[in-house]
Amino acid sequence: MKALFPATLLASLISASALAATYSAPQTLVAPSEFKGVHGLAVDNQGRLLAGSVVGNSIYQVDRETGKASVLVGADEGQADDIAIGPNGEMAWTGFYLGKIMYRENDEAPTKILAEGLPGINSIAFNQKTGQLYASQVFLGDALWEIDPKGEKEPRLINKDMGGFNGFEVGSDGWIYGPLWFKGQVVKINPTDGTLETVADGFGTPAAVNFDSKGNLYAVDTLTGKLMRVDTATGDSEMVAQLSTALDNLAIDAQDSIYISNMADNSIQQVNPDTGEIKLITSGELAVPAGTALSEDGKTLYVADIFAFRAVDTTSGKVTDLRRAHGSDAEYPVAVNLGKDALLLTSFSTGTLHLIDRANNSTLAMVHGLNAPSDAVELDDGSIVVSEMGSGTLVHLSGDDLKTKRTLTKDLYGPVQMIRGQDGQLYLTEAGGFLTRVDPTSGEITRLAKDLQMPEGLAQAADGSFVIAETAAKRLIKLNPATGEQSVLASDLPIGFPAGPGMPPSGIPTGVEIAADGMLYFTSDVDNGLYKIGVEAQED
Incomplete structure (x- = not known):
């Protein structure tokens, strides 16, 4: 595929094992389109x-x-x-x-x-x-x-x-x-x-x-x-x-x-x-691509597309509709995460958590009444933690139809995207500029980094480091949670579209994923495209 950005955007990545991996310029996986949902x-x-x-x-x-x-x-x-x-x-x-x-x-x-x-x-x-x-x-x-x-x-x-x-x-x-x-x-x-x-x-x-x-x-x-x-x-x-x-x-x-x-x-x-x-x-194959989730085998990228929910083949870029707004039960999904048997979609505009069966694409559950939920993660026992941007809390949902609700932790500064870390802990970006770890049992908060520039998309690499979309700076960074060391992976990216009236401070969240081979994926809230960044070379 033809690179969309010039080679001057290349950056180096220093891994925990001191190997240097140079990333190529971003390439188009799904082409941009003219609008962010078109109406009147x-x-x-x-x-x-x-x-x-x-x-x-x-x-x-x-x-x-x-x-x-x-x-x-x-x-x-x-x-x-x-x-x-x-x-x-x-x-x-x-x-x-x-x-x-x-x-x-x-x-x-x-x-x-x-x-x-x-x-x-x-x-x-x-x-x-x-x-x-x-x-x-x-x-x-x-x-x-x-x-x-x-x-x-x-x-x-x-x-x-x-x-x-x-x-x-x-x-x-x-x-x-x-x-x-x-x-x-x-x-x-x-x-x-x-x-x-x-x-x-x-x-x-x-x-x-x-x-x-x-x-x-x-x-x-x-x-x-x-x-x-x-x-x-x-x-x-x-x-x-x-x-x-x-x-x-x-x-x-x-x-x-x-x-x-x-x-x-x-x-x-x-x-x-x-x-x-x-x-x-x-037309466009994506509408307003936001949060993402990468399948375990790295072959499928799920995209919460605001007016649709879609799956993208990471090799060919082929887009498959799983849900379309008003032609299905999808409710403007802004984020998606992988559960053991379900895909977890959240919508801050309708206050919804939507569970979809990964095997047959059927709806397993719909939970309404949440306060601008921005993401959701499934725990080992099948219960679910939801980040509420509207209240600045993480809520724990369990029991039949997930009707048992309790506050896990509060006083968060605009939780945006959340993942389950390799250590079983919860990690999330906060619009206030933080990368934060939360213990899913006690709710204890540890802020691992501060002064980030509107951090949104979040993924964890094989070496335990985190890839973060700093949308106000229009770049992807790598952050070592143990040392706090940061490095820029790619800059001058088409991300960071200003939030309009009625939108959360993060606006349309930029989704970020990293595959086992180091391939990076990110969604663009500027041109509505989906991009990948591959490892160009690696040397001792």
Whole structure:
């Protein structure tokens, strides 16, 4: 494979046995992609295809021919779950974690905040005749609001507790048409009095709807991956195209071409509604690669991919889907660890520990209600220790269905990644700058290193030393826990993407693994790729 970085990035590694091993430049194992999960889409009055990314904290302009994306509105005001274009070309968008609605009249105009204090503000649309603006909260709220485009009036509540009124559109009749995510329905709502009527049902998880120039209504179903045409008069629907699951949104241009986003593939596809023909504009094999776990034989690298859970062949780079967001029971995994019989996934956004059978990929258990769990490790007796970033604690889960919970230790400074060491102890990185050892029996804390620069990914080499991703310094280091000696393995790496609003201080954690032969693997939160660094030469 062609090296992505110049040879000047090479560094030397001094092992415990005093052998010098020189590492090669990082090579691409899985190629980068344009987004960090892609959500809301819009085609503006200039004909530009725009895409929003919440984790990427930006609005992108996407070339429909080449698929290349460039940032139109960057962090932090660019955080966009959905984008709406008004009748005069004005643009409004929703900052899901920010809880804000942003607006600007044109590219040169300043960005204004039209409303705030709306957590989970999700979908947004203009009435193209009147210029009225509407927005909905989903997941972190459940309400539909009218928003003053001048930002002078407080939002007006239209309806609430509807069932997740997601990607919607204002019809020519002035009613607001959209899906109820949690009810499998497409409905319409009268913005004057909040009256809600069912248009069609029988969907898996409808994510968004949109009208074409002829008044046809199209809907995407994220659970089934289908693009459907819905008859608003009869409620009948027909499939236009079969796509992959994890669909998020759609937009329709002036020629009635349909553009559909997929959060698990970082993809945008163009669909001809007359023929069902599909054209891929851009995509990625990984979405937002974060924590990792390497199989014992070194052949498989498991990747917690935020919008998916995947396995990567370490020889070929082939990616296999194990779970996809909203097409399975995966809940935005941010970390993965190996248990004896299970894969342990954690999600700080949903507070979940998810156990998956390593033999048959079935779900063994789901534990909810954890406080932003960042990683999990299985102990010899089958019980599990979970690091809670939200509380700064390690919690011990045991018993039937892991329902017995106790605090193992507390007062941690942002635990990020955790592993079981060769000595049976727990080792973890803390966002506060520490490499820490915790006794799994007593909970005793020993800080082995301090002043690390946003340490995240953690792995232990055969000689007992640790490989750590120092993301604020964009490098991998080796640390000898006995002496505290450190050396740089590779620097100027594509890691350390700034954490956006609503994200933990570590942002997207960088996963790191080291194989028995010394091969290093790391995920990139900057370009969404997966890389390997091999031993180039070794001499006495």
